[in-house]
Amino acid sequence: MPEPSSSVKRRGRLFRLGAAFVVLLALAGYLVVQYVAGGRGGPGCRVVSGDGDGATYEFTPEQAVNAATIAAVGTGRNLPKRAVTIALATALQESTLRNIDYGDRDSLGLFQQRPSQGWGTEREIMDPSYSAGMFYDHLVKVPDYTRLPLTVAAQRVQRSAFPDAYAKHEPDAALLAAALTGRSAATLTCEGRPGAGTAAGAESVRAALVRDFGRDVLEPAGAQVGEASSAPSASASDDGDEQVVMLPVAEETAAAGRTLPQRGWQLAHWAVANASALRIERVSYAGREWIAGRTDNQWRASTSKGAAGAEKDTGSVRIVTVQ
Structure with missing residues (x-):
């Protein structure tokens, strides 16, 4: 049987190199998505249900700090746990509880608020306490917001192009709110x-x-x-x-x-x-x-x-x- 030509060998090497490059690109893309989505890149935090139903939610220290701020601002205004749950679900959808400095058009921060729409300056919106306060300012103006479905209450504040997206975060937001408002004892831990x-x-x-x-x-x-x-x-x-x-x-x-x-x-x-x-x-x-x-x-x-x-x-x- 004749030996493969040198050109065929080169094409084989190039194919293998190209395949390896594609795999590396896919891996890099996966890691970027995990980072953007708030994946655990380091020491983690965990909240468990206080109802004994086995529900849990794991998140990063960065997300934990931001979630705790959102809850503190809400309870500081004497708002009910339902308000905190709505705020946390909204931030989970909009930013995965990360204080990001980019977004659609000029959207920024935990709640992807836009300076051009009167939410504040860029510096203000990037302050988690300020942005949480602005969210609550608008939420409490929604009539009977505590009785509305979460996705409806959140949408009346956010005016999102994807109004149904908030609903999928309600179980995790409720777990976080129970711990971070103190309704559920000894349920939040971090490394x-x-x-x-x-x-x-x-x-x-x-x-x-x-x-x-x-x-x-x-x-x-x-x-x-x-x-x-x-x-x-x-x-x-x-x-x-x-x-x-x-x-x-x-x-x-x-x-x-x-x-x-x-x-x-x-x-x-x-x-x-x-x-x-x-x-x-x-x-x-x-x-x-x-x-x-x-x-x-x-x-x-x-x-x-x-x-x-x-x-x-x-x-x-x-x-x-x-x-």
Whole structure:
């Protein structure tokens, strides 16, 4: 049998190289889609149903921070859980809970709001607290929005070209809203490993709390900041650079339609959602404790000295962060 000609061999090599290039392009495209869609590119977060039905939702630390902000802005206005669910479902559809600086025409941010349509300046819209506030401003003007199907309520705010798309996010949004409004206790966890360039220290935690909840979260209750106990604990740092932020759960929360445990769990879940961004190592509330970096990623009975006793009541949330 005659040997294949050199030109045939070259064509074979070129075909194999071309096929390999196509595979690499497909892989790169898949990774880009996963990134844009909020795929888990690093330490992950997870929320589970408090109803025991096995429902779960997994998302990235970036998405967790943005979801916690949306919920905090809503409850800060004394809006019901339904409003938070609608807002979260909308942001899941519009941006996959990522604060993106691009979109259709001049659309920007979590809710893909357009400066040309009066939603604010580009800088304002790229502020998650501002954009969430603008969404709620428009939502509360929709008559009987809490009784409308979610997709109808969202569409009356967004005026989307795909009005039915919001509905598919309602189950995940409801899970997130239950945890991030405190209705569901000890259901949100994150791995909590900080990334490069993350903020650190008690002052960063305080600033983020004020950004999302307003100054009332610290005053007049007067959250206390001090050095963490030097006694050994499950996550004590070797160089003694831990700090503690104590958040008293104000009695006035009941007047806003929330019980003390609900408010406390909202603050505790907010802290866990922000753990990677703010270098939070431990959160304790109502006798339960979350510790960053645990492989099982669970809330457990408090074991830290100073947490197992005083934190069994629902009067305060204890956040330990690294300077």
